Amino acid sequence: MTKAQFIAGQWLEGQGHDIASQDPAKKQTIWQAKSASPAQVGEAVSAARQAFLPWSEFSFEERLVFVKRFAALLGEHKDELALTIARETGKPLWETATEVGAMIGKVAISERAYKERTGTVENPMPLGKAYIRHKPHGVVAVFGPYNFPGHLPNGHIVPALLAGNTVIFKPSELTPLVAQKTVELWEKAGLPQGVINLVQGEVETGKALASHPGIDGLFFTGSSRTGKLLHEQFGGHPGKILALEMGGNNPLLVRGVSDIDATVHDIVQSAFVTSGQRCTCSRRLFLEQNEQGDAILARLLEVTRQIQVGDYDAEPQPFMGAMISSRAAQQMVAAQKQLQDLGAESLLEMQHLDPESGFVTPGIIDVTGILDKMPDEEHFGPLLKVIRYSDFDQAIEEANNTVFGLSAGLLSDDAELYQHFFRRIRAGIVNWNRPITGASSAAPFGGIGESGNHRASAYYAADYCAYPVASVELEKSDMPDSLNPGLKF
Ligand SMILES: NC(=O)C1=CN([C@@H]2O[C@H](COP(=O)(O)OP(=O)(O)OC[C@H]3O[C@@H](n4cnc5c(N)ncnc54)[C@H](O)[C@@H]3O)[C@@H](O)[C@H]2O)C=CC1
Numbered sequence: 405m406t407k408a409q410f411i412a413g414q415w416l417e418g419q420g421h422d423i424a425s426q427d428p429a430k431k432q433t434i435w436q437a438k439s440a441s442p443a444q445v446g447e448a449v450s451a452a453r454q455a456f457l458p459w460s461e462f463s464f465e466e467r468l469v470f471v472k473r474f475a476a477l478l479g480e481h482k483d484e485l486a487l488t489i490a491r492e493t494g495k496p497l498w499e500t501a502t503e504v505g506a507m508i509g510k511v512a513i514s515e516r517a518y519k520e521r522t523g524t525v526e527n528p529m530p531l532g533k534a535y536i537r538h539k540p541h542g543v544v545a546v547f548g549p550y551n552f553p554g555h556l557p558n559g560h561i562v563p564a565l566l567a568g569n570t571v572i573f574k575p576s577e578l579t580p581l582v583a584q585k586t587v588e589l590w591e592k593a594g595l596p597q598g599v600i601n602l603v604q605g606e607v608e609t610g611k612a613l614a615s616h617p618g619i620d621g622l623f624f625t626g627s628s629r630t631g632k633l634l635h636e637q638f639g640g641h642p643g644k645i646l647a648l649e650m651g652g653n654n655p656l657l658v659r660g661v662s663d664i665d666a667t668v669h670d671i672v673q674s675a676f677v678t679s680g681q682r683c684t685c686s687r688r689l690f691l692e693q694n695e696q697g698d699a700i701l702a703r704l705l706e707v708t709r710q711i712q713v714g715d716y717d718a719e720p721q722p723f724m725g726a727m728i729s730s731r732a733a734q735q736m737v738a739a740q741k742q743l744q745d746l747g748a749e750s751l752l753e754m755q756h757l758d759p760e761s762g763f764v765t766p767g768i769i770d771v772t773g774i775l776d777k778m779p780d781e782e783h784f785g786p787l788l789k790v791i792r793y794s795d796f797d798q799a800i801e802e803a804n805n806t807v808f809g810l811s812a813g814l815l816s817d818d819a820e821l822y823q824h825f826f827r828r829i830r831a832g833i834v835n836w837n838r839p840i841t842g843a844s845s846a847a848p849f850g851g852i853g854e855s856g857n858h859r860a861s862a863y864y865a866a867d868y869c870a871y872p873v874a875s876v877e878l879e880k881s882d883m884p885d886s887l888n889p890g891l892k893f
């Protein structure tokens with residue numbers, strides 16, 4: 405049985421129940437273990453607490469040595485890790501190679517972000533000096549999603565460690581092997597014991613960790629449903645820091661473009677990359693009700709019909725791999741059926757290619773006629789909803805008619821229209837003539853509404869990994885030149 409829990413520098417067998425990981429493309433079990441029991445979660449928290457003081461007392465440069473060693477190891481093991489991500493998620497190898505690249509790039513970016521956003525500022529004063537410095541929170545839990553099982557948890561872990569926190573990592577139960585391989589590299593990098601701990605398991609493991617009184621914070625990337633539960637759970641604990649990166653129902657608007665193929669490429673890249681399993685993916689496409697709108701839609705259907713779906717290791721490589729599981733694929737087909745039942749018109753019906761696997765074809769559905777009854781839900785897969793519009797301001801209003809606010813975009817040759825769109829659209833990522841997926845790690849990454857809680861990650865992760873300390877410092881106490889009224893010395 406795999407020793408799946410990494411606690412205080414030891415790989416241990418779980419004391420919970422059997423868990424497994426499936427390859428959603430080749431339908432094989434690729435990993436089996438036992439989940440962490442609540443007692444083991446408690447041991448991981450204690451290990452992280454014990455490791456905290458010495459780790460936080462290292463200088464930033466000393467911590468950076470370990471983190472850079474980890475980046476070098478990622479480079480050495482990049483093919484193996486890319487293959488593991490592909491096997492566990494179904495994503496094609498061309499894409500998982502970029503995921504490992506993003507993990508490596510995260511280290512230099514987080515170093516810059518730490519110094520720029522949470523470094524030390526020294527200001528001279530008439531007497532002594534004023535300082536702004538930053539300190540780590542302590543023991544933090546990191547919760548990861550399955551769609552980027554390496555890159556997204558890494559986006560919390562690297563800045564958390566650089567800032568001096570110690571970590572308990574709870575990965576998605578759908579991607580335990582990627583988590584194990586990643587933590588093995590941290591171990592190889594020589595991280596002192598207890599600085600990073602790994603607890604594997606399902607929801608009950610997550611609950612045991614999130615509710616543990618010994619954590620000082622929780623950094624979460626995952627669904628809005630879970631994020632909201634955590635937010636409720638953290639209510640009444642103002643001292644604990646909670647960073648939530650959640651889902652979206654992201655709009656992409658099109659009006660007045662000169663290059664239809666470039667526009668269709670941006671739409672496809674926004675809606676169908678990673679089989680639609682990115683939180684930034686466009687879910688709603690707004691096309692004008694005119695000749696150009698018709699032409700874009702016709703070309704979009706033509707290109708989408710030809711999208712290659714296939715095994716992660718197929719040659720030539722497919723654009724889309726399998727979804728994370730056959731269950732996720734079934735849920736997407738059920739979401740499509742629900743929209744059809746409400747009266748939406750399927751322009752290209754999404755098909756589940758094999759009921760046992762995660763393979764689906766991309767779907768496009770016209771929901772213009774059912775806007776008043778359409779659920780405002782994130783359908784996390786390759787299903788694009790088309791909305792035809794006549795009035796641009798009404799289209800923006802409808803684009804904003806969501807509880808989410810993660811990414812949004814405009815495809816148009818009109819610069820003034822973009823300024824107008826930018827002023828009115830509500831989202832944390834707003835692009836012009838670019839796909840709305842593929843956000844940069846060198847920029848803040850987060851959304852408003854039910855997409856997040858105003859603690860953007862990526863470049864701004866440094867902000868939630870440390871708290872600011874303001875100090876006024878004098879080498880020795882001095883009597884002031886004049887005393888306040890009523891004092892006698
Ligand atoms: N805004 C962002 O940065 C991103 C958001 N996402 C969102 O993530 C979702 C897909 O990821 P999933 O893995 O399905 O998310 P999920 O919410 O199901 O799971 C995320 C993590 O929370 C844990 N968890 C689930 N229920 C829990 C509970 N009641 N208490 C404590 N822990 C619990 C899971 O075990 C997992 O480790 C999509 O909604 C997507 O939009 C994904 C990537 C990036």
Ligand SMILES: O=C(O)CCC(=O)N[C@@H](CCC(=O)O)C(=O)O
Nearest residue numbers: 682683684841842843844845862
């Ligand atoms: O976290 C970062 O370093 C940048 C944000 C990022 O990588 N976003 C990706 C993934 C989004 C998702 O999780 O689904 C993107 O925008 O495509």
